[in-house]
Amino acid sequence: MVRDIWLYSLADAARQTNTDVHMSTLVVNHHHTTATPNEDNFPEFLRRLHRDASRGINALLREVGYDVPHHVFDKRPTHRMRLLDGEAQVSQLIHDFLNPVSSGLVAKPTDMPGGPLIEFGHWKGEGFVIKRPPMGFSKERPSEVLLSPKIMPVLLADFDGDLDKAIFEMRRLCRGVKQSMARARPFPPLGARRLRQLHPFDEPNSPAEETGPIIPSFRIGARGLVGSERYRRAATEVATFRRCHRQRRLERRRGETPSFPHGTYELRVRHGVPVDPPLPDALVAAPGPLLHEVEAEFASGKREPTGRRETLTAEVADAWTEAASAVVATEATDLDFRALRTPEAEGASDTDDPTPRPRRLRSGSRRLVPLLRVKRRRSKGKGPPR
Secondary structure (H helix, E strand, O other): OHHHHHHHHHHHHHHHHOEEEEEEEEOOOOEEEEEEEOOOOHHHHHHHHHHHHHHHHHHHHHHHOOOOOOOOOOOOOOOOOEEOOHHHHHHHHHHHHOHHHHOOOOOOHHHOOOOOOOOHHHHOOOOEEEEOOOOOOOOOOOOEEEEOOOOOHHHHHHOOOOHHHHHHHHHHHHHHHHHHHHHHOOOOOOOHHHHHOOOOOOOEOOOOOOOOOOOOOEEOOOOHHHHHHHHHHHHHHHHHHHHHHHHHHHHHHOOOOOOEOOOOOHHHHHHOOOEOOOOOOOOOOOOOOOHHHHHHHHHHOOOOOOOOHHHHHHHHHHHHHHHHHHHHHHHOOOEOHHHOOOOOOOOOOOOOOOOOOOOOOOOOOOOOOOOOOOOOOOOOOOOOOO
């Protein structure tokens, strides 16, 4: 049911904001979702997605007798990162799809309870229909929504418009990376059975995140001189944007009406401030190609083949081979199974169903959720290899 709630929320948010979804993975206490907005409203897509999913999960917990946390997601802002080239996009998609594996939860994504939400083969076809969950959603909402995952526009261009070839290469790369992770993992995965034994209020036995390195707002996947030059340009652009935005806010506070740099969202949407066009040499803030534009160019013969497929896949494979050990070490999820409510602890005689049972509370009683005592360590803040 959690899977259905998430997929319905994802599909309906994409429908209402005209957003293309490429990948989405649930990993116990967080998600990885990759999408491309067709309009300049990506924050609205995220707002609708998290609001609907939170309401649905709260309603589900209430339905089966658990306490309701109300705030399913914490107060930290959603991390958004733009993937600026094909190498970054392939690497991030592999990271998202295999995150349950790198976290040490399962040996392969299909072992996750409910299975993978989106697979690369879903890029081809009409998509799949998601029925409205029976709780958490008004009957005024659509009874069914269509979720049509699509390939990224830049990635389709790098594979010369051949969707079948792109799907084949993504699956092949994932198999190789999964094997590298298995060799690097010093412990066996937890497995689906133990994951199903988790109680909704059990938390990873890991420290609260501390302030660490700044998480970037962009990623460059190309390596060598080309990648270094792109990274320098992108970092300079982001630093210039932040400096200019801060200066314009100070001018606005003095009563002036300045024009804000391109990429400003909240002030433009909520307060109607003017925004500059993107700079001629912009990389991070420049609008990228849309999927229908790339498909039309290949169909009309206006776009020539790039021949980048072999170079791109080789670079990504080499990067993941080098980084597999570090990714497995930094992303391992240490779940405290001492607190698991096993069937024996619940007084059940049938061990075939390991699902934890809710504790029914008397009227007016309260439940204490203790904090875990753990050693604090600085978060590495690492993601997929560049």
